[in-house]
Amino acid sequence: MTKVVKFGGSSLASAEQFKKVKEIITAEESRRFVVPSAPGKRFSADTKVTDMLYGCYDLAAKGRDFSTEFSAIKDRYYGIINELGIELSLEDEFNTIKACFIGKAGRDYAASRGEYLNGIVLAKYLGYNFVDAADVIYFNEQGQFDGKKTNKILSEKLAGMENAVVPGFYGSMPNDTIKTFSRGGSDITGSIVAAAVNADLYENWTDVSGFLTCDPRIINNPAPITIITYKELRELSYMGATVLHEDAIFPVRKAGIPINIKNTNKPEDVGTMIVESTSQKPAYTITGIAGKKGFTVINIEKDMMNAEIGFGRKVLEVFEKNGICFEHMPSGIDTMSVVVHQAEFADKEQEILAGLHRNCHPDTIDIETDLALIAVVGRAMKSNRGTAGRIFSALAHAHVNVKMIDQGSSELNVIVGVAEQDFEAANKAIYDIFVETKL
Numbered sequence: 001m002t003k004v005v006k007f008g009g010s011s012l013a014s015a016e017q018f019k020k021v022k023e024i025i026t027a028e029e030s031r032r033f034v035v036p037s038a039p040g041k042r043f044s045a046d047t048k049v050t051d052m053l054y055g056c057y058d059l060a061a062k063g064r065d066f067s068t069e070f071s072a073i074k075d076r077y078y079g080i081i082n083e084l085g086i087e088l089s090l091e092d093e094f095n096t097i098k099a100c101f102i103g104k105a106g107r108d109y110a111a112s113r114g115e116y117l118n119g120i121v122l123a124k125y126l127g128y129n130f131v132d133a134a135d136v137i138y139f140n141e142q143g144q145f146d147g148k149k150t151n152k153i154l155s156e157k158l159a160g161m162e163n164a165v166v167p168g169f170y171g172s173m174p175n176d177t178i179k180t181f182s183r184g185g186s187d188i189t190g191s192i193v194a195a196a197v198n199a200d201l202y203e204n205w206t207d208v209s210g211f212l213t214c215d216p217r218i219i220n221n222p223a224p225i226t227i228i229t230y231k232e233l234r235e236l237s238y239m240g241a242t243v244l245h246e247d248a249i250f251p252v253r254k255a256g257i258p259i260n261i262k263n264t265n266k267p268e269d270v271g272t273m274i275v276e277s278t279s280q281k282p283a284y285t286i287t288g289i290a291g292k293k294g295f296t297v298i299n300i301e302k303d304m305m306n307a308e309i310g311f312g313r314k315v316l317e318v319f320e321k322n323g324i325c326f327e328h329m330p331s332g333i334d335t336m337s338v339v340v341h342q343a344e345f346a347d348k349e350q351e352i353l354a355g356l357h358r359n360c361h362p363d364t365i366d367i368e369t370d371l372a373l374i375a376v377v378g379r380a381m382k383s384n385r386g387t388a389g390r391i392f393s394a395l396a397h398a399h400v401n402v403k404m405i406d407q408g409s410s411e412l413n414v415i416v417g418v419a420e421q422d423f424e425a426a427n428k429a430i431y432d433i434f435v436e437t438k439l
């Protein structure tokens with residue numbers, strides 16, 4: 001059995017957290033490959049090392065003095081090293097980094113040093129091999145992750161090792177410069193390493209015990225999700241349930257490896273298992289609820305729209321030409337609505353309206369702003385009659401007006417649009433009807 005274990009920034013923010021991490025890793029021999037993030041926040045007003053590095057580099061890039069900021073970064077690492085009582089000097093590394101900052105090696109290089117240095121510290125503390133991600137994770141000329149090349153080199157490299165620490169978040173470009181994934185990208189590295197070593201499980205250790213059935217800022221202490229499929233997770237993450245980087249699922253999913261989200265501060269909690277498919281019934285008809293505010297709907301009306309070939313294309317073409325993604329597109333016989341992100345749409349509003357008039361000659365166009373979308377997601381919905389009915393009667397009882405409904409063809413989710421001011425009440429009503437009453 002082989003497990004790849006990734007630890008997030010809060011799990012490695014201090015010596016105290018490092019000790020918990022070591023205990024977790026040594027508790028099971030199968031935890032052979034470790035992917036660390038950079039030290040994160042120790043308390044809510046603290047600054048992540050990654051952000052300290054960005055700030056410090058920005059000064060260096062402007063030719064300004066960055067010595068105070070640089071010392072603060074060194075202090076974070078030496079604080080951990082000294083408290084752990086390990087014999088390790090990072091002076092050579094810090095001198096190189098300083099020189100590269102002065103030489104303007106780039107923001108990605110700067111940010112990546114957080115994981116790089118933390119990887120060295122963790123490898124020393126565990127007595128594991130250190131494998132620099134720059135030597136095993138690759139991007140192509142276009143800056144996209146090169147899965148083929150990476151998988152070949154990484155799997156060969158790790159095949160000869162009993163254990164290793166591979167820092168998360170970065171890799172190298174064909175010209176040998178450093179590139180990072182987007183923020184939170186160590187999750188992706190963990191997934192890539194798991195696929196490369198053919199792991200049985202990818203454990204992703206963080207500071208929460210997995211995904212919850214609803215946003216804890218809306219519902220006090222919501223029920224945890226113990227098992228979720230990749231498809232369900234995709235729906236919930238799209239709506240903002242963020243525990244794992246969205247792109248982290250692809251490498252392991254392709255290789256058929258499940259992910260287990262675990263809590264470093266409460267290792268006894270089972271966490272959330274993310275799997276391709278399962279015969280296990282979820283505890284409730286719904287697996288989870290997630291939502292987001294900040295949408296606008298453009299309602300386009302035209303008599304006999306249904307008979308006009310190419311109408312939909314003409315509408316969407318206008319959005320495409322203005323560089324706006326559409327999120328949903330519920331339609332009636334003579335109406336078509338396009339749901340977009342309010343902030344993106346606002347800048348292009350007049351161009352889009354003019355374009356729609358020119359391209360589609362609608363009877364009317366009206367715009368509704370301040371819409372919130374709520375996704376009610378669950379693989380059990382398919383086999384349970386009356387789910388939509390329950391959602392809508394719960395919302396009606398809570399005096400929430402439903403402005404839009406969209407059900408994906410997979411019958412995995414129902415998306416409802418409500419006014420932003422009804423967002424919390426709507427979440428509560430749906431949560432209560434399914435989870436509180438255990439339907």
Ligand code: ASP
Binds near residue numbers: 008048168182183184
């Ligand atoms: N340290 C990086 C960040 O703060 C990457 C990560 O933690 O996954 O975004």
